[in-house]
Amino acid sequence: MGNPNDTLPKLSAPESSSTAGSTPATKQNRVQETLRHVLFVLVASVLAGLATYASRKSAYKRAYLTSLPESYALCAEHGKIYTVDEDRLNVDCILVKGDTIQATGSMDELHTYWDMYQNELVNKFYGGESKAKKPLTIVNTSMGSIVVPGLADAHAHLMLYGEKMQLNLEGAETIEDVLDRIEDYAASHPTASDDSEHWITGFGWDQTRWKDWKGGFPTKDDLESRALLANRSLALSRVDGHALWVSTRALELTMANIPGGSWPDVEGGEVVTDEKGDPTGVFLDAAMSLVPVPPPTQDEMEEHLEWAINDVLAVGLTSVHDAAVSIEMLKVFKRMAEEGRLKIRVYAMAHEGEAEYWGSRFEKLEDYGEDGKLNLQSVKLFTDGALGSWGAALLEPYSDKPETCGLMRSTEEALRETMSRFWNDGWGVNIHCIGDRANKAVLDIFEDLIQDNVSHNRRPRIEHAQIMQLEDLGRAGRLGVITSVQPTHATSDMWYAESRLGPSRIKGAYAYQTFLRSSRDNVLPLGSDFPVEGINPLLTFYAAVSRLDVEGNSPHGSGGWYPSESLSRAQALKGMTYDAAYASFAEEKLGSLTAGKKADFVVLDKDFMQLETPLADILTTKVMATVIGGQIMYGGV
Numbered sequence: 001m002g003n004p005n006d007t008l009p010k011l012s013a014p015e016s017s018s019t020a021g022s023t024p025a026t027k028q029n030r031v032q033e034t035l036r037h038v039l040f041v042l043v044a045s046v047l048a049g050l051a052t053y054a055s056r057k058s059a060y061k062r063a064y065l066t067s068l069p070e071s072y073a074l075c076a077e078h079g080k081i082y083t084v085d086e087d088r089l090n091v092d093c094i095l096v097k098g099d100t101i102q103a104t105g106s107m108d109e110l111h112t113y114w115d116m117y118q119n120e121l122v123n124k125f126y127g128g129e130s131k132a133k134k135p136l137t138i139v140n141t142s143m144g145s146i147v148v149p150g151l152a153d154a155h156a157h158l159m160l161y162g163e164k165m166q167l168n169l170e171g172a173e174t175i176e177d178v179l180d181r182i183e184d185y186a187a188s189h190p191t192a193s194d195d196s197e198h199w200i201t202g203f204g205w206d207q208t209r210w211k212d213w214k215g216g217f218p219t220k221d222d223l224e225s226r227a228l229l230a231n232r233s234l235a236l237s238r239v240d241g242h243a244l245w246v247s248t249r250a251l252e253l254t255m256a257n258i259p260g261g262s263w264p265d266v267e268g269g270e271v272v273t274d275e276k277g278d279p280t281g282v283f284l285d286a287a288m289s290l291v292p293v294p295p296p297t298q299d300e301m302e303e304h305l306e307w308a309i310n311d312v313l314a315v316g317l318t319s320v321h322d323a324a325v326s327i328e329m330l331k332v333f334k335r336m337a338e339e340g341r342l343k344i345r346v347y348a349m350a351h352e353g354e355a356e357y358w359g360s361r362f363e364k365l366e367d368y369g370e371d372g373k374l375n376l377q378s379v380k381l382f383t384d385g386a387l388g389s390w391g392a393a394l395l396e397p398y399s400d401k402p403e404t405c406g407l408m409r410s411t412e413e414a415l416r417e418t419m420s421r422f423w424n425d426g427w428g429v430n431i432h433c434i435g436d437r438a439n440k441a442v443l444d445i446f447e448d449l450i451q452d453n454v455s456h457n458r459r460p461r462i463e464h465a466q467i468m469q470l471e472d473l474g475r476a477g478r479l480g481v482i483t484s485v486q487p488t489h490a491t492s493d494m495w496y497a498e499s500r501l502g503p504s505r506i507k508g509a510y511a512y513q514t515f516l517r518s519s520r521d522n523v524l525p526l527g528s529d530f531p532v533e534g535i536n537p538l539l540t541f542y543a544a545v546s547r548l549d550v551e552g553n554s555p556h557g558s559g560g561w562y563p564s565e566s567l568s569r570a571q572a573l574k575g576m577t578y579d580a581a582y583a584s585f586a587e588e589k590l591g592s593l594t595a596g597k598k599a600d601f602v603v604l605d606k607d608f609m610q611l612e613t614p615l616a617d618i619l620t621t622k623v624m625a626t627v628i629g630g631q632i633m634y635g636g637v
């Protein structure tokens, strides 16, 4: 839409009023002039009001499209299409034909382009018959909105997200609310009354939030109080993942699974019991693994994936890198891609447990499926645990727990063997590293692998790359090892990270600007690790540029936590588009609004790319439409 002022009728001031001061005028003349002036102002403002009203009305009444034609030019206000294409960062319009961007530029440029294209067509196929020319359909986005390339999440877990959100118990204010939600779910997923194979799993309960709650953990009897839940196998994870609340039936199945039938002492865990010593139905930490929750079936996984895809589209994501896809999960991804139901672009990282070498059990996939939305080029490996549980492998002891340095999942030698095997089999290697010891070990290995095998651009990736020695920050970039980071981890961890690492190591933690500056390929793909963090990519964008939590706070105040490591808005947008595409070998097809690339883009209702837009407004920005391959997959324009 144009500026409303563009449509104002051009009224030039009457001659007399501009010359009134220079010619001697009678009193009557002056009165007439004043009257005329008043009249002029009145008429002008009425006209202006009408024009504004008309343009608002037309904006309001403008057709709301939930599907788009085969070819169209999509236009925003002047320069409000952020292309992430270095050669033309901001344009007014993009021309789409089929699933591909044909051209970008001003409306005039696109009209010229379209005319040339139509001329060519009619000359070729219609003997120059100009009646055969088709007019260009212009689709204007609404005022105030912007268009950006389809957003990517470079590290997430789709099925886990779907599983978590399907029966989400977060935010419940009473236990009745929790039980209602579980009962609703049970009603929509009925099973025979004696079926204990189909478990119901849920996430996110938090008894500290329940009003009038008696205190302590809930019990199996609370679940038993609802008719639809009696005799079903339920396992419900607490919001922090450190407690599992189960039903009577689930408890029986757990008991049946335990050799000897008496509860073992579990190191690092607890089976909660009542005064009589009987289990109440809550298992803590390591004891949670006693509960024999079966892995989800193919159908359940498909349901989880569908659930996730709907939420992915609603937040403007068009591509997701799934950071651990097992053989069983891959079957579901492939089936949905074959049937054209995947909807979003998925870059899967293969992962199959810690057992023997599994590289030969997967095959690479390139633009797989009916509409080519599934890709698999790399494997996901792990080195260490997480900072929150002192599991990240550090070179020196934890500052707040000097008796430990965290844990490597395998020795450096074994890790070298594993990585080399996958690498020399031709796999892209993406590897989870949190602590500085894990990162150093992996960089040492990558350095050797790259040296031995320079002929291929393999794009090795370190997932998380949270804490590095200062010299390793630069080494990663120099070697072309891609650091795939999650800015919301920085703003979640910032409240305790420094006490855990101390004042000097913290300088090499969450060092996003340093990574980007030293990256040989100038890339820093951004992700969220959802469902660990929220799915909305604007949370990632906000955390990257502000280094603040969503309330606007940080341990260093409202200026952000170590703000020198924040990203500019342009860098953050590129990290969520082009850089993510690069990290998945897809930058020639995705990641920017450039002629020849796929027409993946998002229309958002606020221009959060402008510095004048307050940081808090990033979080209230709404997705109006998510477009993949030229077609609206969510919302409308």
Ligand SMILES: *[C@@H]1O[C@H](CO)[C@@H](O)[C@H](O)[C@H]1NC(C)=O
Pocket: 001, 002, 075, 138, 139, 140
């Ligand atoms: C789109 O906006 C332009 C001005 O920016 C206007 O000239 C044109 O008529 C609009 N087209 C439609 C279909 O709304």
Ligand SMILES: *[C@@H]1O[C@H](CO)[C@@H](O)[C@H](O)[C@H]1NC(C)=O
Pocket: 193, 194, 195, 196, 231
């Ligand atoms: C509960 O399930 C078990 C087996 O899973 C079955 O033997 C029992 O009859 C069921 N009870 C009711 C009340 O349906």
Ligand SMILES: *[C@@H]1O[C@H](CO)[C@@H](O)[C@H](O)[C@H]1NC(C)=O
Pocket: 423, 424, 425, 426, 427, 452, 453, 456
């Ligand atoms: C380098 O990698 C390729 C696969 O990408 C493999 O075929 C080749 O054997 C490797 N070279 C060495 C020296 O391992």
Ligand SMILES: [Zn+2]
Pocket: 155, 156, 157, 323, 529
């Ligand atoms: Zn992850």
